[in-house]
Amino acid sequence: MLTMPDKPFRILPRLNADNEFFWTSGADGKLRFRRCQDCGYYIHPATPICPECLSKRIETEVVSGRATLLTFTENHQPWIPGFPTPYVIAIVEMVEQEGLRLTTNIVGVPAEELVIGMPLRVKFESYDDVFIPLFEPELQ
Ligand SMILES: [Zn+2]
Known part of the structure; x- marks a missing residue:
C-alpha cells in the first residue's frame, strides 16, 4: 500500500533576483x-519603484504572518498530477495593509469550517530552498 507523502507534489516558482527573497523567506x-522606506507601502509583487510615491528606497521587511480570509474555493479537480484533492485555494489579505494579498492554500482545516474574514496565520511548506507560504486558522 502506498503511503501519502508528508507534503504533496507542487509546481514550484522559478526564482529570480526579484522574487527570491519572497520564496526563500520562510527559511x-x-x-x-x-516595503517602501519613504511612505511605508508594502509592495507585492515586488517592483523596484513604489507605486504609491515613486520612491526607489525599497527594502525587504518581515511581516507578522497574520492575515484574514478574503475568499476561497474548494477544488476537487485533479489539475496537478500527484497533488491530492480536495484542497482549498484562497485569497488572503495580510493584516499589515489593505490590498496586500496572496493567493494561497488554506491547510489544517476542512473547507466547511472556513469563514470569510477569519484570522489566519502563515505556515511554510519547504521544498529544498523554496518555502511556500500557506495559511492555517490562527489559534484563538
Ligand atoms: Zn512609497
Missing part, C-alpha cells in the same frame, strides 16, 4: 515583503 519561519 526562518517569517514572511517578508518589499
